[in-house]
Amino acid sequence: KSKHRIAVIPGDGIGKEVVPEGIRVLDAAGRRFGIEFQWDHFDWSCETYRKTGRMMPEDGLRQIAKHDAIFLGAVGFPGVPDHVSLWGLLIPIRRTFQQYVNLRPVKLLEGVRSPLADVKPGDVDFWIVRENNEGEYSEIGGRLFAGTDREMAMQESVFTRHGVDRILRYAFDLARTRPAKHVTSATKSNGIIHTMPFWDERFAAMAKSYPEIRADQYHVDILTAHFVRNPQRFDVVVGSNLFGDILSDLGPAVAGTIGIAPSANLNPEREHPSMFEPVHGSAPDIAGKGIANPIGQIWSGAMMLEHLGHPEAAAAVERAFASVLAASNNLTPDMGGKASTREMGEAVARAVERA
Ligand code: NAD
Ligand code: MN
Secondary structure, three states: OEEEEEEEEEEOOOHHHHHHHHHHHHHHHHHHHOEEEEEEEOOOOHHHHHHHOOOOOOOHHHHHOOOOEEEEEEOOOOOOOHHHHHHHHHHHHHHHOOOOEEEEEEEOOOOOOOOOOOOOOOOOEEEEEEEOOOEOOOOOEEEEOOOOOOOEEEEOOEOOHHHHHHHHHHHHHHHHOOOOOEEEEEEOOOOOOOHHHHHHHHHHHHHHOOOOOEEEEEEHHHHHHHHHHOHHHOOEEEEOHHHHHHHHHHHHHHOOOHHHOEEEEEOOOOOOOEEEEEOOOOOOOOOOOOOOOOHHHHHHHHHHHHHOOOHHHHHHHHHHHHHHHHHOOOOOHHHOOOOOHHHHHHHHHHHHHHO
16 A cells, blocks of 8 residues: 655635545545555644744744645735745745646636637647746845835846756656647747747757657737637647746636646656645635635645556546536536535545546
8 A cells, every 4th residue: 555645734715625625535536546645734824924923834844845745725815915925835835845847737627617608628728837936936126215206126037047948848748748749838038038038049949859849939918818719729838937827827717717727836856745736826705615616626636646656546536526527516606506615525535436
């Protein structure tokens, strides 16, 4: 029997509601496929911040460094500035553990309504590969002349050859495993004239070493329009930290709802734990009501199973939530149903037993 120690960080808001459903479904998959999970809970959140002045203890990263993976809900809540919760927890985890790939599938599933007319399940099926360690999210910069009419803020972006090449290589390697064999790069080298031309150069150089892969690029502004008008066009889309972040809220919206979108923060070299979390945040507007859609968390759990070396269990979880969505009688309100978070989680857990 294979055994895994997982660090669980439910976080804030609906994170605390959807994480138990993810665990319920993974435990069901574990029973079926002979996998045992040890779930170690860490109550790091904005509440912790209000009590202690820190999102996590000083040695927090050390406490989870030896786990096989991290299963996170969402962090951030009104009362604590978003940059505090992000830089106090999520970004240190991503960077310290070199989770430089943020992988986000965009897939229109049976039973899920896209806001776009004329797209059917199967039409939308691509991966967003977001750079997760550098780029536009940097601490370099500052503010000057506060309170005067010359007040200014500056923010530097950081693009290293090492950092850019490794995310591009990941995207091309991923495309190699796909039938369409196509990589699209998000750029903005017409307006951002240092970092983005560098990104384009590295993309062209990487494309040369993958002659079997079709490579193209779009400025990110028109790319957003293509996501809406021609989502069928994409296979693997690679972008910087900021562009990848924005595209990966838009992609799932095109594929129905952000409530089902999963993500994996991967350290591909496996020197450190990887982290699995839904794309959505803590949704303060619906927190505490028990109506959040748990599929994003459950699907993130399937990605974790895959990463831990259990592709069959991962596939069973995916079939299970796909069948619950397709049957459409156990859906949360964001999908037009009346089910609670827990009812939907239980339906998926039951479905895993026969998926
Ligand atoms: P959000 O994703 O929390 O919510 C956006 C909208 O989508 C809301 O109307 C919400 O009700 C809805 N929604 C999101 N997830 C849902 C689900 N599972 N089921 C049903 N509806 C769902 O984004 P936001 O409002 O911009 O951010 C809220 C807080 O979350 C902020 O503090 C933000 O910083 C934080 N945040 C955290 C993460 C993370 O932990 N990775 C990601 C994004 C936002
Ligand atoms: Mn985001």
